[in-house]
Amino acid sequence: MTNNLRRNAGRTMRMTTIYILVSGVAMIIIFPMFFLFSFSLMSDYETYSEWPKPLLPRTSVDYRMDHSGNGNFRLSIWNVSENDWMPFGPEELNRNPDEIKKLSRFLNNYGNTQFSEEEILTAMKLTDQDGFYEFALRKSLIHNYRRFFKLYSGAARSVLQSLYTAGMTIFISVSIGGMAGYAFARYVFKGKNILKLSVLFVRMFPPVAIAIPMVVILGKMGMYDKPVGLSLIYSINQISMNIWITASIFMGIPESLEEAAQVFGTSKTGAFFRVTMPLAVPGLAACAMYSFIYSWNEVINAVILTQFNPTFPVVVYKSLLGANAQVHLIAAGSIAQALPAIIFTLFIRKYILQMWGGVKV
Amino acid sequence: MTSENNKERSMPVLTLTNLAKRYNRKVWGVRKMDLEVEDKEFVVFLGPSGCGKTTCMRMIAGLEVTTRGSIILHGKDITDLPPRNRDISMVFQNYAIWPHMTVYENIAFALKLQKKSRSEIDRTVKEVAAMVKIDQLLSRIPGQMSGGQQQRVALARALAVKPKLFLMDEPLSNLDAKLRVVMRTELKAIHQRTGATSIFVTHDQSEAMSMADRIVIMKDGEIVQVGTPDDVYFRSADMFVAGFIGTPPTNFFPVEMKTAGEKVELSHPRFAILISGSDADRLKNNGQNSLILGVRPEEIKVVPEKDSLLSVEVMVVEPQGSFQIVAVEIEGEIVKIVVGSAGKIQPGERLHLSFVEERLHFFNAETTKRI
Numbered sequence A: 001m002t003n004n005l006r007r008n009a010g011r012t013m014r015m016t017t018i019y020i021l022v023s024g025v026a027m028i029i030i031f032p033m034f035f036l037f038s039f040s041l042m043s044d045y046e047t048y049s050e051w052p053k054p055l056l057p058r059t060s061v062d063y064r065m066d067h068s069g070n071g072n073f074r075l076s077i078w079n080v081s082e083n084d085w086m087p088f089g090p091e092e093l094n095r096n097p098d099e100i101k102k103l104s105r106f107l108n109n110y111g112n113t114q115f116s117e118e119e120i121l122t123a124m125k126l127t128d129q130d131g132f133y134e135f136a137l138r139k140s141l142i143h144n145y146r147r148f149f150k151l152y153s154g155a156a157r158s159v160l161q162s163l164y165t166a167g168m169t170i171f172i173s174v175s176i177g178g179m180a181g182y183a184f185a186r187y188v189f190k191g192k193n194i195l196k197l198s199v200l201f202v203r204m205f206p207p208v209a210i211a212i213p214m215v216v217i218l219g220k221m222g223m224y225d226k227p228v229g230l231s232l233i234y235s236i237n238q239i240s241m242n243i244w245i246t247a248s249i250f251m252g253i254p255e256s257l258e259e260a261a262q263v264f265g266t267s268k269t270g271a272f273f274r275v276t277m278p279l280a281v282p283g284l285a286a287c288a289m290y291s292f293i294y295s296w297n298e299v300i301n302a303v304i305l306t307q308f309n310p311t312f313p314v315v316v317y318k319s320l321l322g323a324n325a326q327v328h329l330i331a332a333g334s335i336a337q338a339l340p341a342i343i344f345t346l347f348i349r350k351y352i353l354q355m356w357g358g359v360k361v
Numbered sequence B: 001m002t003s004e005n006n007k008e009r010s011m012p013v014l015t016l017t018n019l020a021k022r023y024n025r026k027v028w029g030v031r032k033m034d035l036e037v038e039d040k041e042f043v044v045f046l047g048p049s050g051c052g053k054t055t056c057m058r059m060i061a062g063l064e065v066t067t068r069g070s071i072i073l074h075g076k077d078i079t080d081l082p083p084r085n086r087d088i089s090m091v092f093q094n095y096a097i098w099p100h101m102t103v104y105e106n107i108a109f110a111l112k113l114q115k116k117s118r119s120e121i122d123r124t125v126k127e128v129a130a131m132v133k134i135d136q137l138l139s140r141i142p143g144q145m146s147g148g149q150q151q152r153v154a155l156a157r158a159l160a161v162k163p164k165l166f167l168m169d170e171p172l173s174n175l176d177a178k179l180r181v182v183m184r185t186e187l188k189a190i191h192q193r194t195g196a197t198s199i200f201v202t203h204d205q206s207e208a209m210s211m212a213d214r215i216v217i218m219k220d221g222e223i224v225q226v227g228t229p230d231d232v233y234f235r236s237a238d239m240f241v242a243g244f245i246g247t248p249p250t251n252f253f254p255v256e257m258k259t260a261g262e263k264v265e266l267s268h269p270r271f272a273i274l275i276s277g278s279d280a281d282r283l284k285n286n287g288q289n290s291l292i293l294g295v296r297p298e299e300i301k302v303v304p305e306k307d308s309l310l311s312v313e314v315m316v317v318e319p320q321g322s323f324q325i326v327a328v329e330i331e332g333e334i335v336k337i338v339v340g341s342a343g344k345i346q347p348g349e350r351l352h353l354s355f356v357e358e359r360l361h362f363f364n365a366e367t368t369k370r371i
């Protein structure tokens, strides 16, 4: 009885410790990401005038309009950290259409809230009636993302460049890597082991160290500052990765399955496409995922090898530089950069999980 | 021999001529094979591991390039044809059924490639599935099935194409002992029903003996003997076959021959026997004095002392139910004897033995060939 109790207590202790550790690790990974995401939704005002930051970003903003004397108006915003109304915008407001227009824009740009000129006029009317007027506005959550793409010119184009580069990288590295992986898995030939090692060898060079030759060679090929050139460089790295993944996948698919297909009516090529290929799809999907993530996220080579046609991570990277960095906009850029890789992974997760479960034969 | 001559000799379905395979210019898989397989025949390749059974079968299937020789199927030279044009089908040792297709798709695969009509495919699939008793499993995925069921799928897939030649490479070796015996019977029944000319590879001699019309015994990439189960058992071509076929295998005694008038006397340090009749003539014609006497375990009899050839002490007794295997030592060699189960024999007991004289085998001591 006591023994049992002690054992249970011991188990509870152990599980508790494990949970604490696991959640600690999860916090370390998740919290910065969450923080970044939260930042990407903040308005200018939240970013620079409120401290400490709230854990969750606001979805609506409270404003208050009242008189500033001599019949003019003034606007305040509810500051969460101060727990008080703070002045927002020009000290004096009149009904001048120009100023109203300016205020509307100000609300949009600094508070991430939409408030049209007519609505401002209505608010002024109501203020005249009651002496003050309080209202809540829904915060636009995609405002910063839009701003990022507007502010950092070429960001939208760079997304296309990035997608193009990633697509080319996937195509080149999965097809060549897959073919080489198949050869490594199925055939015995001279120098196979040396070749296997040399496949890894190309990954050993730090990109910065070989930057100059790369620029020169790509320049000579007429591929400098072009997605094709960049995807070629990425493929060098990725092909070796894909060879190793696909070779082990193909080794796991018994050759007799192909032989059976040949006996029952296909050619050698037909056997590959009807039997081996469908069974290797999870592995190929994993390769595609790795290639996409690598190409999409890569910065160093992209900085070196592009000039007027940067990829998206280069734009994000450049937005980090300089004194005028706007943290919340960069956060938006960073999240925008992280999103496609996550979406792509979710898209092919079925295959990835299959691969982790092993090819069932 | 005579029976074969009397049989009407039709054109053989399969002819292997001087067939050989050398891997990587080094290892011989098959050294030399000459074989004719008759229509509707069930031929079994039997031999120890590594003797080239699989290699030979893969050459017939077209999965291995031949080093030399030719393969003729129904009068057509198929030596260099790709597997799909050979009109053969095969059951693989590890089944090799495609895990990403249902059982139905597996069986229908070849038929679809042959552009058969949908209704015909459906009919054939159902027919062969019923034949191997998997009609309940057609929509299943192979991964969720037992070894025995997968085996049946592989069989159904091979039967569906109605081939000229049906190859099976140790199809039963991955099954448990009991299921193996069941499948053996079923395979034989299927063969009798379809009449498909078949080559079956095994290294299990009881499988070979029970299923084969003819057994091809191989050793080191060469054929040692081709014959009916009775041929290889009662008229083993050499010491290898005699020592390979039968459980327990043939016992060998080195003997010296002396002519004694009409008869010949074979003397061993522990016994001497007189051989008469045609056996004696053959031995005399052979002319060699040192030879090997082969006696099958069931042809050594326990007899009263006065009739005995020699007396020995029992070392080990292995009861097998309907009979018992008794091991004794004669001149440093273990000799096994099969005795009926009536009367339990104890280790240490003295047994008086003699041989069934008309069933003795004689082998050349140097060439090991049958005399």
Ligand SMILES: Nc1ncnc2c1ncn2[C@@H]1O[C@H](COP(=O)(O)OP(=O)(O)OP(=O)(O)O)[C@@H](O)[C@H]1O
Binding pocket: B023, B024, B027, B028, B029, B030, B047, B048, B049, B050, B051, B052, B053, B054, B055, B056, B203
């Ligand atoms: N792919 C190969 N490369 C090189 N040598 C091979 C290859 N396949 C078989 N061999 C060799 O050829 C010989 C015959 O092999 P094979 O597989 O035909 O034997 P087997 O009779 O089928 O044996 P088992 O009963 O064990 O299946 C063996 O010595 C083997 O080592």
Ligand SMILES: [Mg+2]
Binding pocket: B053, B054, B055, B170
């Ligand atoms: Mg084999």
